[in-house]
Amino acid sequence: MAVSADQGATPSAGRRSPEEKLVTSLIALMEAGTTPWRRPWDDSSGGHHVNLLSGRRYRGSNPALLSFGMHLRGSTLPFWCGFAEARARGLVPRRGSQAVHVLRPQVIQTRDAGAQSGSSSGPATPDAAPEASEHRQADGSSAGPCRVLYRPVPVFNAADLEGAALAELVRARRGKAARERRPEQERLLSAEALLQRWPVPVISGGERACYDPDADRIHLPEHGAFHSAAAHVATWAHEAIHSTGHPSRLARDLSGVMGAGEKHGRAYAREELVAELGAVLLGERLEIGSDTQNHAAYLSHWIAMLRESPHLLLTLLSQARKAADLICPEPPPGANTPAGAEGTTATDDEGSLEEGADER
Secondary structure, eight states: OOSSSSSTTTOTTTOOHHHHHHHHHHHHHHHHTTTTOBBBBOOOTSSSSSETTTBBOOTTTTHHHHHHHHHHTTOOEEEOOOHHHHHHHTTOOOTTTTEEEEEEEEEEOSSSHHHHHHHOTTTTOOOOOOOOEEEOOOSSSSEEEEEEEEEEEEEEEEGGGGSTEEEEHHHHHHHHHHHHHOHHHHHHHHHHHHHHHSOEEEEEOOOOHHHHHHHHTTEEOOOEEEGHHHHHHHHHHHHHHHTTTSSSTTTOOOOOOOTTTTTHHHHHHHHHHHHHHHHHHHHHTTTBBBBOOOOOOHHHHHHHHHOOOOTTTHHHHHHHHHHHHHSOOOOTTTTTTTTTTOOOHHHHHHTTGGGGGGOO
C-alpha cells in the first residue's frame, strides 16, 4: 500500500502504485454515493479481520484497508491470507481476482544521524512518515532508537479463493468467532465505558454531533435522536477521534469550517476523513462497527483531494491510526491469539510476495 521512501517519486509509465489503484477504486465507489469504509459490526460473518489460516487479527491501519477491500469485492467474509500460504494449503485465487495490500511494519535501527537519513532498500516505505521510537528486545531491554517503515503486502479475501480446504477453513474461522461472540448490549456498554474514560466532556442535547476544539468538548444529541444504540456510540467514537487533534494531544489542523473557502474547507474535509477512518479503526477494536450518519456532503471534497494526491490516503490513515491508538491502544501482538497458534502474524502475511500478485 505504500510507495518508495521518496514520497515525491511517481510510478513508471503504465504502472500504478498499489495506493493509486486503491484510490481509483474508492473514488468510483464514492462517485456512486457509497462511503466505502463504513462497516456495521457483523459478528455472524466473523467480526474482526483475521488471517484465514492462523485466526490472528490484523492490526494498525490494516482493518480499514481490509474494509475497503470487502467493499470493493462485495464480500462479507473478513478472512484473508497471502498467495504463498494459500497455495501451501491447496488454495488458489479465482481467475481475475485481485489482492488487497496491507501494511507490514519493519523496524529499522538508527544508530546515528546518517542512518536516519539513509533510504531503505526495496518497496518498504513509511506509513505516510517514519515513526521514531525505541525498539524493545524480547527481554524488554532497549535495542536503541529506530524508525518503523511499512511495506505493501498483498493478501486475498477468502471469497476470492478456491480449493478443497477452503470450506473447512472458513467454518473454523466462523466457529472461533461464534465462540468469542459477545451480546450487542455487552459490547456497547463496554465501548461506552471506554469512551467515558476519555478525558473530553460530552454535552448531551441539540440537533447535531460535533467537537468544539476551543472548549475541548463533544456535543451529542440525546440517545433517542439516533436510529440505534450502536449509531449513538459510533458517532461518539467519531467525535472522540476529532478531539485527539486538540493542540494538547496530536495537534492536527482543526481550523477548517464546513462550507468555507478553499483553504479552510479543504482542512475541514481532510479532518473529517481522518475522523471517519479513525472511527472505523476504533469501531473494529470496540466491536461496534462504524454505523454513523452518512456524510454525503463531504464525498465530493474527498474525491477531489484523493484524485489530486492518491498518497494522501496513507497520510490520513496514519493520522487516524494514531488517533485510535490514543483512545483505545491495541493489545500486544498475540494477546488475542490462542496459545500455540501457528502461522504468520496478522501483519506478516507473505512478506516475500511481489506487488504484482494482485494481477494473478
